[in-house]
Amino acid sequence: MRPASAPKIVLILGSAPDAVRSREWQRAPFDAIVAINNAWRVRDDWNYLVHAGDFPQSAMPVPDLARDRKIHTASDYVPAQNAYGGFVYAGATMSLTSAYWALHRLKPDVLAFLGCDMNYDQAGPTHFYGYGNADPLRPDVTLQSLEAKTGRLMISAARQGCICVNLSRLDTSRLVFPRVDIDELAEWSPRDAQLRIDSVLRQVDEAQLLRAEIRERTLGYYFPSGEYWLFLDQIDARELRCLDDLWLAALGRKETAPTPECSETVWKVAAAR
Incomplete structure (x- = not known):
């Protein structure tokens, strides 16, 4: 009941x-x-x-x-x-x-x-x-x-x-x-x-969450029509892989390591903004 x-x-x-x-x-x-x-x-x-x-x-x-x-x-x-x-x-x-x-x-x-x-x-x-x-x-x-x-x-x-x-x-x-x-x-x-x-x-790891949110704003991959496939030349797949790593880190998934493409510079840029 x-x-x-x-x-x-x-x-x-x-x-x-x-x-x-x-x-x-x-x-x-x-x-x-x-x-x-x-x-x-x-x-x-x-x-x-x-x-x-x-x-x-x-x-x-x-x-x-x-x-x-x-x-x-x-x-x-x-x-x-x-x-x-x-x-x-x-x-x-x-x-x-x-x-x-x-x-x-x-x-x-x-x-x-x-x-x-x-x-x-x-x-x-x-x-x-x-x-x-x-x-x-x-x-x-x-x-x-x-x-x-x-x-x-x-x-x-x-x-x-x-x-x-x-x-x-x-x-x-x-x-x-x-x-x-x-x-x-x-x-x-x-x-x-x-x-x-x-x-x-x-x-949630608040520091990693803040990095992810700042990174989203910094990248600016926002297309109001929803037709993002028309703008693929403006989207860097490597940047999105790094962003995914940040969201996983925000969840405290300790088994998740940054992908090789995510250099320390890429990971730190969000925190520096």
């Missing part, structure tokens, strides 16, 4: 094979369900569908199913992602884009992810509907480290008063969020959510 006083929980539902586990779950823990692309087919009580610009019309829900739901496209999520620094820094894949949209629009206490592990190394189907394109693994300058990008999201959410959690039971995940069981999450009080937010914020 859900507590009388409960945090606002939003489910971000992707298309990984284990997304179908959510069909067994009660609706009660979730204040809203955000389906990404084909994930609207997983369960029929979603509230929002956020889809990519190239999502085919033939894959959209039929009008009767879409009635009283909201469908969001680039005109909605580009401004939302811009509010958190834009696609180059936030990462241009729909799991991240949908999450930043939800943070901006729905302002949850908890963002709970299922089917968004972005792990394609395991044998068998890549998606609940079979095989699909591994969008996060495409050669894209904004997606060189999914761990850094999801870490940036987790820090951004925590600073806004929201904890990101992963409901997946897969052995590995590219998400750096803490794992939580659905039965445990359903019993959370607002204090439970706040304690976990505080834990994330205590984990």
Whole structure:
């Protein structure tokens, strides 16, 4: 039974094979369900569908199913992602884009992810509907480290008063969020959510976080249209790799060493500005 006083929980539902586990779950823990692309087919009580610009019309829900739901496209999520620094820094894949949209629009206490592990190394189907394109693994300058990008999201959410959690039971995940069981999450009080937010914020290395934020402003890779691919000649992949290292360092990931391209000069320039 859900507590009388409960945090606002939003489910971000992707298309990984284990997304179908959510069909067994009660609706009660979730204040809203955000389906990404084909994930609207997983369960029929979603509230929002956020889809990519190239999502085919033939894959959209039929009008009767879409009635009283909201469908969001680039005109909605580009401004939302811009509010958190834009696609180059936030990462241009729909799991991240949908999450930043939800943070901006729905302002949850908890963002709970299922089917968004972005792990394609395991044998068998890549998606609940079979095989699909591994969008996060495409050669894209904004997606060189999914761990850094999801870490940036987790820090951004925590600073806004929201904890990101992963409901997946897969052995590995590219998400750096803490794992939580659905039965445990359903019993959370607002204090439970706040304690976990505080834990994330205590984990953050503030000096490295400041370096990362200053570095983003210094680089200036901000393109309000969201069409960063039109400006690739202005984006240095090496600089973004170094920026990813800073975000990982801000998370206190001690096992992460600077990439060889990140000289001491590159690492120190942000702190000197």
